Amino acid sequence: MTKDPAEQPRGPALHGDGELSDQELDDRLQRLLARVAAATGAPDPPLSAAAPPEPRRQRLERLEAAAAALIDSEAAKRARIERTDQQFGELVEVVTALASLDYSQRVTVDEGQDDAINALAIGLNMMCEELAHATTALTRTRDDAMAANRAKSAFLANMSHEFRTPLNAIIGYTELINEEHGDTAAPEILADLRRIRGAAVHLLDLIQDTLDISKIEADKLILDVRALSVRALVDDVIATITPSAQSRGNELILECLQASDMIRGDPTRLRQILLNLLSNANKFTTRGQVTLRVDERELSGARWLDFAVIDTGIGIAPEKQHAIFEAFIQADDSTTRVYGGTGLGLTISRRLCELMGGGLTVESQVGVGSTFTATIPLVLDAAW
């Protein structure tokens, strides 16, 4: 690298008293002028041997003007750097706000600034605007949906209650007529009474399902946990489902493999889950087998009770196995028409299992059968 002449040691040009000679002063002034001119971009008049030397005062004035320009230029640079720093600071603040889901901050766009920084600022500002609007719209939509859902649940709960009262009266009076006139009434009248009662009970079940799902969705279903005998529970469930299984030509099998019997749980809701699973298995199986297998196991330091309902029925296609747990959905639209039901049974059963701290899973193969397994935590009753 060539060293600047202005920075050369001046030893040889000194007079005896240490002062510069006029010639040396002129030369160094000229070199300094050229250097300042180069730094500021101003043209430096070329020196000519023929031209008379520029007066020293004139050179000094040129040097002063150049130095002033240099100072202004440096001040402008400093101001620009300060604005850049400020913009960067704002960019960081906006990104920090964005990271905490605050979309209200904006970065200043400075027309005289660097294009890349302005591009970042403009992009961030637009993104914040859109996110703010989208979030507001989504929040409003969510709130509306939640309000509508609450209104629906309240409506369902009220209507279910209003329907159940007259339905219970219909069931009660058909039973009363059957008791009082069962011996004397014509057989066709008794058959009609049975149909009325059957239809009313079915309707009551549907209403009960609707009431259950609305309670579950509104987080208002409370479990009634108490001591219960697993064996007594499953015997009762099997006894309830047996007539229905026989009418469809299904063999009903009970396998109790668990060691524990007295546990703590909600017997009504457990019975509801098992009856639902067994009813489904029976409904979708004809002249086959329906098995209820109860077993216990240990997993991750906890003990679990499995109620597996295994059938040899029509099975469920893999792509439908997830959807059957969603409310009002059956494996196929035609399923409701052929087999009946609200499509709420599995939803309710799964949600009940989850409320108990467990879950409900399915394994199935079309044409082979299905296995629904309700799993609940095994909590032994301390009294036993």
Next chain:
Amino acid sequence: MARTLETRTETLTLGDDGVMFCTVKPTAEHTLSDAVENVRASAELTRGRRVPMILDTRGTQQISREARIYYTGPENAKVINACAMLISSSAGKILGNFLMRVNHPPFPFRLFSDEASARVWLKEIGATRSGHDEGSR
């Protein structure tokens, strides 16, 4: 003969080839009222026809959200059938991409760095076909 209209933020010229050339004035910040005024001016020039537009945004950077939505909404779609946006900076690229991918204009929209390529594209997609879409949609 080419006709030109000036608004606060734009210079709009409908060429003999049926292409509207719209130059955004330097540093002009577009508000919703500017957008409404500009679309109205475009409609006045095209007299109800839908024409392709070359939008030269190389002089601007700022556009409000409301203006963006208006420019990419049904009112502008009544006037233009395709838009080739000319950009020359990172800010322009970000703005263009935002218009294209977030605001989703209901007409073909693409970014270009030069006018010649923009004109070729407008011709390729058929937007300049006779330049006289009668605007039945």
